[in-house]
């Protein structure tokens with residue numbers, strides 16, 4: 001903890017005591033889950049450094065940006081079009097919301113039977129523990145689920161909040177509604193930053209974000225190889241960090257890592273034996289530092305080779321078509337791309353089932369672990385359809401409902417062990 005960091009956190013009105021407790025807990029946890037892994041790619045050194053100073057380096061960049069009048073826009077969902085923020089000279093940051101630490105604070109206000117992700121994010125703001133929240137000028141929420149929607153109303157009492165309406169169907173009328181929402185979002189961001197979104201700056205932003213998506217696609221493509229050259233935990237971390245790192249640096253670091261993995265694959269090297277059980281994780285997003293499920297699966301000798309989630313393929317599989325045919329066409333291309341995200345908030349959501357089956361085959365998995373947070377009704381209920389579809393396809397499935405606590409770790413371990421034995 002450097003003095004510079006401490007001064008910056010004080011300026012950001014961080015509550016220093018609980019914040020210090022959070023930072024102290026993170027180190028040993030990262031050591032146990034990440035640094036104890038064997039045969040890690042050297043390229044993960046960058047991510048170790050990022051996590052080692054998780055509330056330092058990047059927050060400082062955002063803080064410097066703020067000091068020169070730049071705006072920071074925080075988000076909780078992959079539906080918020082980051083290209084528009086970049087184009088207007090702002091910096092988008094995907095907030096973490098993956099720790100148990102902030103949940104008791106949130107439960108002093110929110111109902112306890114609310115999903116961990118909502119409580120964790122709300123607790124960060126209420127407790128003034130997260131510098132990414134504190135440095136942001138605006139939090140952009142969305143109407144993807146009832147818990148979030150109502151939480152954003154209360155969050156609005158503590159921070160500047162703007163909510164985008166995400167429709168629940170993918171009909172032509174819904175698509176028009178979403179296009180209008182994206183246009184309104186552009187106006188909000190222009191007002192916030194004082195900068196106009198133009199065809200030129202938007203094209204540059206689209207290209208930059210697309211390049212990061214392509215780099216992540218490259219990383220995931222490498223995970224299809226047997227033996228797999230990178231652990232699921234490490235690949236998950238790369239995606240998690242992509243939510244808040246600078247888009248150009250992030251793309252460069254992912255590609256560098258992939259260059260190394262290419263060499264590994266050529267040499268036939270891997271992080272797990274070629275016959276290790278291969279698992280696809282599907283379901284709710286897994287926000288940093290929630291590494292619980294991957295750690296359990298990989299500690300049991302299997303390897304996670306893909307994530308069908310918003311901290312996985314839903315984040316990057318589709319690109320925005322960068323035709324450059326003027327601002328209206330670009331905004332339409334952005335709206336179309338985001339409507340392709342197969343979140344469980346949509347009905348029907350057959351495309352997600354298709355994606356899970358396609359990924360299970362492409363990544364040659366032995367089984368799928370469907371993961372959802374307790375009190376997340378959309379993913380819990382959609383799991384019924386996932387189970388039915390995978391049964392028809394002959395793909396083994398394990399359903400896990402959990403939260404960010406440790407109480408059920410032993411029970412999940414037993415269920416994962418039994419599942420791996422069975423497949």
Ligand code: BJ8
Pocket residue numbers: 076077078079115116117118144145146147148284285310341343344345373375376377378379
């Ligand atoms: S596009 S998955 S990031 S909404 S887990 S808060 S749904 S009760 S996170 Fe998500 Fe966007 Fe969809 Fe992706 Fe509600 Fe469920 Fe909690 Fe959730």
